[in-house]
Amino acid sequence: MSTELLVETHGLVKEYGNFVAVDGVDLRLSEGEVYGFLGPNGSGKSTTILMMLGLTEPTEGTVRVCGHDPTRDPIAVKRQVGYLPENLGFYGDLTGRQNLQYTAELNNLERTAARARITDLLDTVELGGAADQPVAQYSRGMRQRLGLADVLLKEPRLVILDDPTLGLDPTGIEWLLSMIEELSSQRNIAVFLSSHQLHEVQRVCHRVGIMSHGRIVLEGTVSELTSQSRGAGFSTALEVRGGRGLRDALAAIEGVTSCEQTGSRLSVESDRDVRAAAAAVVIEHGGELVELRSENRTLEDIYLRYFQQD
Amino acid sequence: MRAIFWKEMADHFGRRRFLLLFGLVVMGTLWGVLVDTGRLVRGGDGFFFLDLFTTNTGIPISLLTFISLFGPVIGIALGFDSINSERTQGTLARVLSQPVYRDAVFNGKFLAGLLTLTIVVLSMGISVVGLGMFRVGIAPSGEEMVRLIGFGLVTIAYLAFWLALAMTASVLLRNAVTSALISMGLWIGLSFFVTLGAAVLADQLVPVVSNTEEALRHFNIVTWASRLSPGALYTEAVSILLDPIGGRVLTLLAIAPERLEGLLATPVSAGQSLQLVWPHIVALVAAAGALAGVSYTKFMREEIRA
Known part of the structure; x- marks a missing residue:
């Protein structure tokens, strides 16, 4: 495993008028690593993620994702990064399979190869049976699983999950976490996992960073942080x-x-x-x-x- | 962009909204059935197929009036929720996190709308002309064909303007309902009130009309002021194209008003008419382009939050 940095930010700042949403964030994420990006709602997690994808421009600071600047070269970044947004949306009138096909087309994947891959992924996320139902009939958990398939379709090096456990039941969360572990250990995909549920994600993360008011207030491996907090x-x-x-x-x-x-x-x-x-x-x-x-x-x-x- | 384009095309034809478009085509075609062709052939000016569109013989309003009034509905229906519905659905963030440029999303949607309305205009035009041929048994002359094609182009440019307007509303306004209402409001405002306002303005500026000079001034003010309305612009351009004899008056007014005297009822050539409506087409396309520019600047740098 090489130790190339997939995400590297320096002094990332995002201001909305007078409000500072992100206030100097430095992040580092290497290949195959699972990083838990934790913090309460409104602490600037999502905004940081948007800047990593070039979906919004940083006020100050630099971002490099997979070696590219997402503001200047968003396409190169998006080719290698899968992003599961907070409020995941699908076309309700299309089936799960058709939604994935559209994503495949947007990624310029070769048609027959994409078709096989979609069937594969739908099985991986246990949606094989519901693949040809319109997404409007899917439950929250099914949508989330379809989202994961959607993200994995382009064979990313890095997957960014923004609050993926939101609204999932305990078995759903359990399933998602074991999927994340598998991605990292078996497919060597780095996972950037944003959440406000520390105890849920703690066990799958190699490292965590805790955000508060736009700053990272604590960062390290889970055991490091525990011993740090224990003090003398x-x-x-x-x-x-x-x-x-x-x-x-x-x-x-x-x-x-x-x-x-x-x-x-x-x-x-x-x-x-x-x-x-x-x-x-x-x-x-x-x-x-x-x-x-x-x-x-x-x-x-x-x-x-x-x-x-x- | 191709993927987005085809997805949108499939959407346009698959949705219930397409029934509206289809209904409009059918209604337009009714003109071809209902027009009193006998009277048209007998009392006409020799341009039967052009008269099919401009006359109201046997029917309350001409097909032309119908298109200029309700054509905008097609453009608005195709565009008013194109961006904001994806935003509310949460699909915009997902689409834009794929390796596609943002302008590809906008362009793909615009082109799909444009092609859809082109299909609507063409099918309506072809069925009206076809029905005319069937009922009367003559084919359109070359001159008529040129004029009809010009008419089609102006109509497409006119509807494209409304599509661009509706899409701009869908970029600027987060809510699809607001966007639809604003687009409809602009449609009514620009179609009716500008024309009304133009007349009022002319009456204010030239209150007394006692000689030709004053009449001409009055006429010029009305014409120029109502050109602010895309509907008036469209009607003017199309009447020049479809009415070679009446349109000649406008032609002469534009180039040599003093020659109005001693006017003979002879038609101008299609080339002349096309030359005359060229500025109208350019104006419509430019207005659509300006609107697209507004949406672009807003959409390209905007934050896409899911």
């Missing part, structure tokens, strides 16, 4: 009934840096995971352990913190 130590919260001298006993556990007590609640700071030891100490000192909880900030907490700013 662990914190554990306990709720205890009865027991004596618990505070000092807990403070004496190896690795514990501090221990505070407020009524029946104790909070323990440590440099390692002390949950098991703490539980044992409580029992030893005649206490009843009502609750024991790790208060480490997960990635989710960090993400929520940015969400709640809105």
Whole structure:
């Protein structure tokens, strides 16, 4: 696998009048990588994507997608990039197959080859049976799957999915995520996945970037971000009934840096995971352990913190 | 662009809207059936096939009036939702994320509309002439053919103007209903009120008409002001083409008003007439081009959000 950069942006800015939608975004995406582009609604994710496709012009900064500038040479970019927009639209009076045929024609694919490929793709996305029904009769999930087939038709190197899980049921989401994993691992297609559902997409992404107010506030692999957010130590919260001298006993556990007590609640700071030891100490000192909880900030907490700013 | 063009053609012919176009063709053809051909042949000026279009013998209004009034509906029906319906459907973002240029989308749609209305105009014209031949048993002369072809071209240019107008509305206005209403409003405004306004303006500027000079001034003001209306422009051009004798008056007015006296009822040649309507055709095409230019500048740099 070569490590060519498929997406590269520098200081990307988009202003609408006085409103700054995207405020200096630097992105990098290499071949076969799955990048989770996360952030609340209105944080500038879609606008960034539009700039990557040349569907809108950046106010400042540069974009290169597959080695081309999408503003100046949109066709070269669009030949290699599949884009699944947020509100995916199909011609309702045409069948799923006819919609894909139109896309094939727009991509100048050779007719007989395209026909075989369309049948293949329709099977891949499990729409083989509904292929010759008008799209107007499709459910939301079926449209989304047809959208994926539509995106894959041109054999892209990069697929940009804008909020693909929106409106899908849990099985639909599960199916989509396993498709994304397959694209990346088996077909070496890079996936740029925009979403506001962190826990849904977390597991398929090699790297994530979190957008807030037009800026990327956190970026890295999921494990990097989790350890980053954990900082130096662990914190554990306990709720205890009865027991004596618990505070000092807990403070004496190896690795514990501090221990505070407020009524029946104790909070323990440590440099390692002390949950098991703490539980044992409580029992030893005649206490009843009502609750024991790790208060480490997960990635989710960090993400929520940015969400709640809105 | 070819893919877009054929997709649009299939749309135009497959949709229920095509029934409207078809209905108009059928109604136009009715003229060929209903016109009192006997009276036309006997009392006519020798240009039977041209008279078929201009006369109202045996029917309330002439086919020409019918086309100039309702022809715009064809152009508007073909164009008013071409861009904005794709936008609302969400297909525009998907189409534009394929490797096609934006102008290909616009051009493909425009050309498909143009070809559709050309087919409508041709089939209407051919069926009227054909019915005329069938009922009277004579064929059009070469001179008539030239004039009829010219008439077809002007008609297509006229309808293309309305198509361009409707498509411009569909680029500028997000809502298909608003776009249809605005196009229809402009159609009514330009077809009726401009002509009305022209008469009022002439009456204001030349209140008293007592001699030929004043009559001529009055006439000139009405003519020039109503030329703002594409409908008036079209009617004028077509009357010159289809009425070689009456059109001669206009010809002379344009080139040598003093020779109006002693006018003989002899027709001008087809070449002369075509030369005279050339500016009208150019004006219609230029107006359509200007509208397309407006849509282009808007559409080409616009943000396409799904």
